[in-house]
Amino acid sequence: IPVPLVAFVLMFRLWWKKGRDPELSRSIMPQYEAPEGMSPAEVGTLMDFSVDPRDLSATIIDLAVRGYLRIEEVLGKRGKRVKDHIIHVLKDPDDGVAELKDHEYETLRGLRRLASKDRETGTYTVKVSELKQEFYRYVSKIKRRIYDRLTAPPKLLTARPEKVIGKWAGIGVLIGGFCVAAGFIAAKLQLGTPVANWVSLIAVPVIVMGFGVYMPARTLKGAWVLNHILGLREYIDRVDRDRLKYVTLEHFETLLPFAAAMGLEERWTEAFEAILSEPPRWYVSHHPGPFHAHYFSRSLGRMATTTSAALVTAPRSASGGSGFGGGGGFSGGGFGGGGGGGF
Secondary structure, eight states: OOHHHHHHHHHHHHIIIIISOOOOSSOOOOOSSOOTTOOHHHHHHHHHSSOOHHHHHHHHHHHHHTTSEEEEEEEOTTSSSEEEEEEEEOSOTTTTOTTSOHHHHHHHHHHHHHOEEOTTTOOEEEEGGGGTTTTHHHHHHHHHHHHHHHHSSSOSBSSOHHHHHHHHHHHHHHHHHHHHHHHHHHHHTTOSOHHHHHHHHHHHHHHHHHHHTTOOOBOHHHHHHHHHHHHHHHHHHTOOTTGGGGOOHHHHHHHHHHHHHTTOHHHHHHHTTTTOOSOOTTEEOOOSSSOOHHHHHHHHHHHHHHHHHHHHOOOGGGTTTTOOSOSOOOOTTTTTOOOOOOO
16 A cells, blocks of 8 residues: 555544534524624634734724724825825723733734824824834734634634644654655665655655644634634625614624624725715724715725735844744635534
8 A cells, every 4th residue: 555645544534533623513694793702813813723914904903993093094195095004002001901802902012112102192103104024023922812812711723723733744744754764775675666665755744744734623612603703704795785774883893803804894894885974983084075985995905905914024134023924824624624503
């Protein structure tokens, strides 16, 4: 029996037992509220096992909605297009703000430390463009806080995805070392075809590490919460304009950060175009002429994109400083696991 085939079968069986989400008995149903007690960043991370830059920008929008920040447009020289955004830090995270989660506190503290005091308003301000090559220093701790939250009781993840993937990468390297030694021994004893031997032996650690990427999994509780999140995403992505007649602007603002964590902030904002007659209190628009929800939607989407990039941009001399580039990016509990359900 070919060695790679044996490795594949063994790893598949191991993934089937350890790397899949528990199966649920109910299908996905639209949900109109976020999972209780979860932040946008936690929702985004539970969806794909990875703390993405988008999750960080969603945290900033959430802090603005809750009154900790204010976002202001900066127009270009011609005064028509938004070229930057100013973040006003309205509250000091060290003033006993008990309702902040650890990763929200670290985000607010990072912004406050990088901001400068505005002489006119007395608030601390920082441009999004100024966060480049600066804020990355806080990202690793923010990621750690989010993973700590998701792996603490009641656990939503079986373990930190980075550790799971790292463990299997280490096992793959160790097996690779044995395979190299076995390859030299086989060549010395003239066993089999050299090329076939090396291809076969090299494939084994690749298979192990490949499956390792899909080993992170959610707990039963995490699978149910994910099902709720997917129902919320369905609602946000397919929101019925007729239903909007019965919802409030508070509902729009409450779910906006979660829409941002899912990459649907523009879709969510455009759905409320009929009832958005002015910008939210936490967003200062300098667009000439009357306020238009479509403009606000595009401006907010651009802000989320530029902020996501700025928060994790590190100097070339600080390679890997932001902590991004590994540990996730896939969803559904491995090879499409994690079935439906609902709260």
